[in-house]
Structure formats: structure tokens, C-alpha cells
Amino acid sequence: MFVAISADGRPISLAGAERWSPERLVELRNDEPFFCPACRKEVVLRSGRHRLPHFAHRKGTVCPFEHEPESERHLTGKRDLFAWLVRQGVEAKLEPYLTAIGQRPDVLFRYGPHLYALEYQCSPIDESLFCERNNGYRRLGIRPLWVLGAHHLRRSPKRPNEVSLSRFQWLFARRVPFSVAPHVWYYSPETKRFIFLSRPLPLSVRRTLATIDSLPLSSLSFAALTAAHPQPLPPTFWEQWLEGKKQWRRTFPLYPNKAVRRICADFYQAGIVPSLFPTEAGWPLLRGYLWETAPFIWQTYVLLPLLRQQGKPLPLAALFRWIDGKIRTGRLAPRRLPLVGQDTYRQAVREYLHWLRLLGYLRCERGSGVCLAKPLSFPATVEDVIRQDAALLEQIHRTPALATYRVTLEFGTEGKNEQKTGKEGENSE
Numbered sequence: 001m002f003v004a005i006s007a008d009g010r011p012i013s014l015a016g017a018e019r020w021s022p023e024r025l026v027e028l029r030n031d032e033p034f035f036c037p038a039c040r041k042e043v044v045l046r047s048g049r050h051r052l053p054h055f056a057h058r059k060g061t062v063c064p065f066e067h068e069p070e071s072e073r074h075l076t077g078k079r080d081l082f083a084w085l086v087r088q089g090v091e092a093k094l095e096p097y098l099t100a101i102g103q104r105p106d107v108l109f110r111y112g113p114h115l116y117a118l119e120y121q122c123s124p125i126d127e128s129l130f131c132e133r134n135n136g137y138r139r140l141g142i143r144p145l146w147v148l149g150a151h152h153l154r155r156s157p158k159r160p161n162e163v164s165l166s167r168f169q170w171l172f173a174r175r176v177p178f179s180v181a182p183h184v185w186y187y188s189p190e191t192k193r194f195i196f197l198s199r200p201l202p203l204s205v206r207r208t209l210a211t212i213d214s215l216p217l218s219s220l221s222f223a224a225l226t227a228a229h230p231q232p233l234p235p236t237f238w239e240q241w242l243e244g245k246k247q248w249r250r251t252f253p254l255y256p257n258k259a260v261r262r263i264c265a266d267f268y269q270a271g272i273v274p275s276l277f278p279t280e281a282g283w284p285l286l287r288g289y290l291w292e293t294a295p296f297i298w299q300t301y302v303l304l305p306l307l308r309q310q311g312k313p314l315p316l317a318a319l320f321r322w323i324d325g326k327i328r329t330g331r332l333a334p335r336r337l338p339l340v341g342q343d344t345y346r347q348a349v350r351e352y353l354h355w356l357r358l359l360g361y362l363r364c365e366r367g368s369g370v371c372l373a374k375p376l377s378f379p380a381t382v383e384d385v386i387r388q389d390a391a392l393l394e395q396i397h398r399t400p401a402l403a404t405y406r407v408t409l410e411f412g413t414e415g416k417n418e419q420k421t422g423k424e425g426e427n428s429e
Contacts (some may be wrong), residue, residue: 002079003095004034004043004055011037014045014053015079015094025053037097038104039063052076073149074122076189078106081120081147084217085109101136108142111222115142120187122149124168131338146172146339150188150195155212161234163197164206167336173200173289174339176226180286180408182340185225192217198231201284201409203244204294209237209284233410242389245282248296249275249385262331263297270304272378278303279377279388280361283396286408287348292333298345299352301326306362306372313368320346358401 002015012034029045034055036043041061047053052075057063078094085092085107092109105117117137137144152169156162165184173182186195193214200210211231215224234240253264253274264274272278281303282296291298305322306314323345326332334345353370356362363373377392379385396402 002054002075003037004045005037005040006031007033007035013094014055015082036063037095038102052079071122073151073189074120077120077122077147077149077187078118080189080192080217081118081187082107084220085118085222088221090222098136098140100140103133103136105137105142115140116145117142118145118147120147120149121172122151127167127171127336127338130171134338144339145185146174147185147187148172150186150191150193153186153195153197153212159209159240161209161211161237162203162240163200163208163210163212165200165202165208166206167292170292170335171338173337175341182289182337187217194220194225196231199233199286200289201241202289202291202295203241205292207244209233209240209244230411237410238393241284242393245296245389246385248282248294249277249382252294252296259330262329266304266326266331267300270307272300276379276385279379279385279392280356280359283355284409285348285351285355286405287343287351290335290337290343290345290348292335293331298332298348301332302349302352303376306370307376309371311371313365313371315369318369320349323349355402355405358405359395359399 003011003013006012012028025045025047032045033042034045035041036055036057041057041063043055043057045053046056052072054075082092082094090109090111092107094107095104096108097104098108103117106120107118109116109118119133134144148169152166154164156164169184172184174184175182181199183196183198184200186197187193188195193216195212195214198211198213200208202208211233213231252260256264267274267277277296277300281299282294283299284295288295301323302319305319323332327334327345332345337343353362357364357370361372361374361376362370364370377388379388397406
């Protein structure tokens with residue numbers, strides 16, 4: 001920590017505008033003892049040629065308010081972010097202890113009418129602790145802002161816009177106002193750059209296509225940080241997505257763990273060879289990130305009860321009961337996103353149904369639910385897979401009603417038509 005309490009109760013900060021020379025640190029060390037602002041146990045001043053001066057609990061001492069050890073990267077990062085806010089004239093405090101909730105954010109600051117807690121997270125923490133800390137801040141009317149250490153960002157060496165996002169990283173996904181797609185913030189104290197990962201479109205539990213941008217901290221304001229950063233998807237996006245569909249077909253049945261066996265059994269029972277799932281399943285959607293399950297799996301599960309109806313209306317309530325049952329048995333998994341708000345996997349399902357309707361596959365009947373309006377496409381061979389997926393992509397690009405869908409997906413700006421996604425479903429349900 002950078003802040004400790006002296007024996008006479010004064011806060012002593014080793015960060016900020018003041019420069020601590022080796023001589024001044026020696027003088028300060030002679031003023032010991034110092035105490036942790038949270039647990040009030042004694043801490044010691046540590047410094048050296050290759051590390052920032054800081055306070056630390058004595059060896060063997062356990063602080064109930066210290067959730068993980070602070071690395072040099074963490075110390076440098078939160079010092080950088082604190083100094084960045086101060087340079088903008090923002091009223092900020094470093095490591096203040098909030099007695100009411102027993103928490104100590106890295107930086108607490110006021111911007112406009114709101115109070116923010118900025119947390120720079122370098123080491124993994126448990127989801128329950130993450131939610132507990134968020135809830136604590138919210139009880140005090142404080143808005144939590146989380147920034148990940150850039151060392152967590154894993155980019156594909158072959159595809160710059162493909163990343164591996166762990167469940168831990170997904171916890172940090174948040175949205176700015178007037179945006180549907182979430183983003184994740186990263187900061188690198190080594191390069192002094194902020195990294196923005198936006199509009200993630202998952203291919204699997206971990207593999208995700210996204211847009212990535214970075215800016216020097218020195219040229220970034222807090223207002224710019226919290227604004228939307230729409231970056232267009234690369235021109236190769238659709239080609240990459242089709243390649244992802246081919247990879248699902250080639251590899252999915254090859255990893256027969258318990259969950260995969262159950263999914264394959266459901267597909268076979270419906271007369272579907274798992275590797276030859278319908279061409280109409282497995283497409284990118286703006287709200288697809290609300291599912292942890294791969295798109296081809298959850299979208300096929302949406303289609304299965306519609307196929308059984310043979311053109312008869314299916315009430316949305318029945319469809320969602322079917323989906324919820326698959327969630328309870330572990331076949332499907334919604335994504336946990338504590339910072340995104342009230343959005344749930346049901347909105348992704350409604351968006352998919354809306355997408356199918358715009359393509360002419362689905363008909364909505366007021367008060368009766370939805371039903372298939374034309375047959376789905378089931379590939380029989382690898383050649384059919386390539387041909388049918390390419391043909392449906394061409395249809396997507398040729399369908400005027402899907403223009404907003406494409407623009408929203410590719411450029412990250414939501415249009416009026418997309419905002420109405422699922423209204424028919426809400427009325428039917």
C-alpha cells in the first residue's frame with residue numbers, strides 16, 4: 001500500500017506529487033511505527049533500487065481487508081491511474097479505507113455528480129469476492145470501475161482480433177450508456193497505455209472475436225475513457241466467423257466430456273448429426289455474449305422445439321421453459337456479467353428469433369407464439385457445409401431488413417430496428 005497512518009494519526013502517502021528521495025525515505029523510516037488504515041496493525045516501509053517505496057504488513061500478519069498481495073505491477077498501475085486523475089483536476093484519494101463497508105478501493109474520486117471507486121486488478125479473484133466488493137460500493141452510492149492488468153489480455157498470434165477471455169476476465173465486462181455491446185478495460189504500467197476491448201463476439205467459452213484499441217494514458221481523459229469507442233470489425237470478420245463454424249463441426253464431437261455427450265444425445269434424438277447442425281445456427285449476434293455456451297449449441301437448442309412443432313405455433317413461454325431446463329441440466333450456460341446490468345440470456349434468444357424472422361424462417365403469431373415459416377438447411381457433407389454457410393451469409397448481406405443488423409454488428413452502433421428486438425416475443429409471452 002502507498003498510504004499508512006503515523007503514530008500521531010497523520011496519513012502518510014508515498015505516492016502523488018511529492019518526490020521521495022532515498023534520504024527522505026530514510027528520515028521517514030526513522031519516524032516509525034506506521035499503521036494500516038484498515039486493520040490498524042503495524043506496517044513497515046519498504047523501498048529499494050528496483051521497486052517503488054510502499055508500506056507492507058509485517059511478515060506473518062494477516063490483514064482481513066487485504067484480499068491479495070500487491071505486485072510491483074499493481075503498485076505502479078494504481079499510482080499511474082491516481083496521478084492521471086489528479087492531473088485532470090479530479091478530486092481523488094488514494095487507498096481510502098471505507099469503514100462502513102470494510103473496503104479500500106485503489107482510488108476513490110468524484111467526477112461530476114458521481115463518486116467512483118477505481119480498482120486496478122492484476123491478480124485473479126473469486127467471483128463471489130468480486131460481487132461482494134461491487135455490492136459494497138453500490139450500497140454507499142459509489143460506482144465501481146474496474147481495470148484489468150494488460151498482462152491478462154491474450155491475443156491470437158495469427159488473428160489480432162481474436163482473444164482468449166477467461167471467465168475471470170468476463171467479470172470485468174461493462175457497458176457505457178447507449179451501448180448494447182460491452183467492453184473490458186486494461187492498463188499496462190509498462191507501456192503506460194490504456195487498452196479497450198470492445199464488442200466481444202464469442203466463438204466458444206474462451207475464444208472471442210473483438211475490436212481492440214489502445215491509447216497512451218497521457219493523451220486520454222476520464223471523459224474519453226467512459227465514452228464509447230466504436231471500432232469497426234476487421235474486413236476479414238465474416239471469413240473468420242465461417243472458419244469458426246467449420247472448426248465447430250470438425251472438433252466438437254471429438255471431446256466427449258459429460259456435457260458434450262448430453263448435448264450430442266439431444267442432437268441425435270432430434271435426428272441431427274452434431275457436426276452437421278443446421279446452417280441457420282451458429283451466427284454472430286450483438287447480444288450473443290450473454291451466453292457462455294458456443295453460439296452453434298445454444299442456437300440449435302432454440303431451433304429444436306420449433307422443429308418438433310412441424311409448423312405449429314410454439315408459445316415463447318414453452319420455448320423458455322425448454323431452454324431453462326437445459327440450463328438446469330448443464331447443457332447450456334448463461335454468462336455471469338455482474339457489471340452489465342439487467343440483460344439476460346433471454347434477450348439473446350429473442351434477438352436470435354428476431355434475426356430468424358427477418359430472414360423469413362420464423363413467423364410470429366400474436367397470442368400464439370412463433371413457428372417455422374420455411375424449412376431449415378441441414379448440410380449432409382463437408383462440401384454442403386461450406387456451400388450452405390456461404391449461401392446464407394450471402395442472403396444475410398442481400399436482405400434489406402438485415403441492414404441494421406449488419407451495421408450494428410460491424411460498426412458497433414445500435415439502430416432503431418435492433419432496439420425493438422424481441423418486442424414481438426415479449427408480447428407473445
